[in-house]
Amino acid sequence: MVKENGNSDQHGHTLSLRLRVWRQNRGQPGHFEEHFLAAVPETASFLEMMDMLNEQLIREGKDTFAFDHDCREGICGMCSMTINGMPHGPLPGVTTCQLHMRNFRDGETITVEPWRARAFPVLKDLAVDRSAFDKVIQSGGFITVRTGSAPEANHTLVPKQVADEAMDAAECIGCGACVASCKNGSAMLFVGAKINHLNILPQGQPERERRTLAMVKTMDEAGFGNCTNYGECQAHCPKSITLDVIAKLNRDYLRARVKEFFSSTGKPSKGGE
Amino acid sequence: MPESSCSPCCQPASIGKKIIMALTGLVLAGFVLGHMAGNLLMFKGPQAINAYAEWLHNHPEALWIARVILILSVVGHIWTGILLTLENRAARAGGPAVDATRRASISSRTMPYSGIVLLAFIVFHLLHFTLRKVALGDKDFGEDVYAMVVFGFSSPVVAVFYIVSMLLLCLHLSHGVSSVFQTLGLRNERWRGRIDLIATAYGWIVALGFISIPLAVLLGCIK
Numbered sequence A: 001m002v003k004e005n006g007n008s009d010q011h012g013h014t015l016s017l018r019l020r021v022w023r024q025n026r027g028q029p030g031h032f033e034e035h036f037l038a039a040v041p042e043t044a045s046f047l048e049m050m051d052m053l054n055e056q057l058i059r060e061g062k063d064t065f066a067f068d069h070d071c072r073e074g075i076c077g078m079c080s081m082t083i084n085g086m087p088h089g090p091l092p093g094v095t096t097c098q099l100h101m102r103n104f105r106d107g108e109t110i111t112v113e114p115w116r117a118r119a120f121p122v123l124k125d126l127a128v129d130r131s132a133f134d135k136v137i138q139s140g141g142f143i144t145v146r147t148g149s150a151p152e153a154n155h156t157l158v159p160k161q162v163a164d165e166a167m168d169a170a171e172c173i174g175c176g177a178c179v180a181s182c183k184n185g186s187a188m189l190f191v192g193a194k195i196n197h198l199n200i201l202p203q204g205q206p207e208r209e210r211r212t213l214a215m216v217k218t219m220d221e222a223g224f225g226n227c228t229n230y231g232e233c234q235a236h237c238p239k240s241i242t243l244d245v246i247a248k249l250n251r252d253y254l255r256a257r258v259k260e261f262f263s264s265t266g267k268p269s270k271g272g273e
Numbered sequence B: 001m002p003e004s005s006c007s008p009c010c011q012p013a014s015i016g017k018k019i020i021m022a023l024t025g026l027v028l029a030g031f032v033l034g035h036m037a038g039n040l041l042m043f044k045g046p047q048a049i050n051a052y053a054e055w056l057h058n059h060p061e062a063l064w065i066a067r068v069i070l071i072l073s074v075v076g077h078i079w080t081g082i083l084l085t086l087e088n089r090a091a092r093a094g095g096p097a098v099d100a101t102r103r104a105s106i107s108s109r110t111m112p113y114s115g116i117v118l119l120a121f122i123v124f125h126l127l128h129f130t131l132r133k134v135a136l137g138d139k140d141f142g143e144d145v146y147a148m149v150v151f152g153f154s155s156p157v158v159a160v161f162y163i164v165s166m167l168l169l170c171l172h173l174s175h176g177v178s179s180v181f182q183t184l185g186l187r188n189e190r191w192r193g194r195i196d197l198i199a200t201a202y203g204w205i206v207a208l209g210f211i212s213i214p215l216a217v218l219l220g221c222i223k
């Protein structure tokens, strides 16, 4: 695909780059490592550029950089990289795998770091452990139904506006860029998206309060920070999830707390009548 | 990993803390507007402000109910503010080596700092005009609040400290008041811009109202 002659800056459609990439082993302190990479086609994706760097390292007999990736088409949420301080890089609404090198300048220095948050410990180099998100989902990010034969399609009617809103929230791919961009390491955009997706649909109603309280509790226990309304998450989310989901999460949490507090036991109180 | 095994009352959930922050903040924000409006009576002359002060002192029950609510709000606000700030620092784990902030406002990023200066201001202000223990020489103003304020602000250092603190209050309120709506779930993309504007205007109205008094004394408009 690419001719690697190492000296093609003049052609305009390849780049020479100075890369500062984070190197870290699990549980140990990390540091930046500097590498030069030439003849990067501007049509390459950021991950393909990282592949080229790793191939160069293999040829030099050096250790490659570990990084997460899977679909490479912007839907799985695996490609976690903070590029020049921006989770998923400079283009708003785009994942790292869908970011192309034409968005960088020839001769540019690019700093590549992992997601940085206490709840996402580094596994190796750029790969972090995001199982805290899985725990949040396991604690309530589902609806309980009997599986088996498919239900009749129009059995539960969903108004168009509700379906659209749920779909917008369901766009979240669970990448964790919201946590990485947040100055508080807060996961409220992710949790807000997941809770809203289910809490506004008819199928999500029976477990609405339980889900909200359980997911917030798990989120807190995982060591994420508290939202202080900076808005950085929305500005870095590759799916452009908005702060609306956080406002609605706050409202649902308050509602669940009030309902729980005044829940009826169905019996008269001991002291009464 | 969870590191607190504390009881839920001293470790409320993240959103619980935010709700305490927002409700106590709302009380304080309402108070500063009312306090500022009352202070503007300084411009109507000694009689107006002294009569207002006397009316307050003649209703000790109401005054103390308000004071208790304010003290509880200040304590609750500062307690959750400190918890939020410390927890958030720890959760961030240092952050990226390159800073690429896209939209967090100056006011949102300086909340703990503007807050700390406001706390220092509140302490000084209470010692100054409520308890009359500092920066008033050994004069006894009795019921003449007007004369006390004019004398208090005749020191440029004191007047400037008041003015700077009120500018920081403006900064704190312009994020805080907008934040209250988000925390209570009363905001969306359609309203966010307008609410931010309302919050900024609120901050400026409160601050400029307060500032007008030390400024007027400094410039000799109020004697």
Ligand code: HEM
Residues within 6 Å of the ligand: A227, A228, A229, B018, B021, B022, B023, B025, B026, B028, B029, B032, B077, B078, B081, B082, B084, B085, B108, B111, B112, B114, B115, B116, B118, B119, B120, B169, B172, B173, B175, B176, B177, B178, B179, B180, B181, B183
């Ligand atoms: C006149 C006094 C004060 C008023 C009117 C006030 C008002 C407010 C309001 C309305 C909020 C937003 C609540 C939310 O949505 O979460 C807030 C947040 C905050 N305040 Fe205050 N406050 C005052 C004094 C203080 C003091 C003395 C501190 C010092 C510790 C402080 C620290 C904070 C912090 C850390 C936040 C959270 C920031 C955030 O939500 O991003 N405030 N304040």
Ligand code: SF4
Residues within 6 Å of the ligand: A171, A172, A173, A174, A175, A176, A177, A178, A179, A189, A190, A193, A236, A237, A238, A239, A240, A241
């Ligand atoms: S809300 Fe956006 S940034 Fe956060 S996990 Fe979902 S897709 Fe990623």
Ligand code: FES
Residues within 6 Å of the ligand: A069, A070, A071, A072, A073, A074, A075, A076, A077, A078, A079, A095, A096, A097, A098
């Ligand atoms: S690799 Fe799947 S979203 Fe980027």
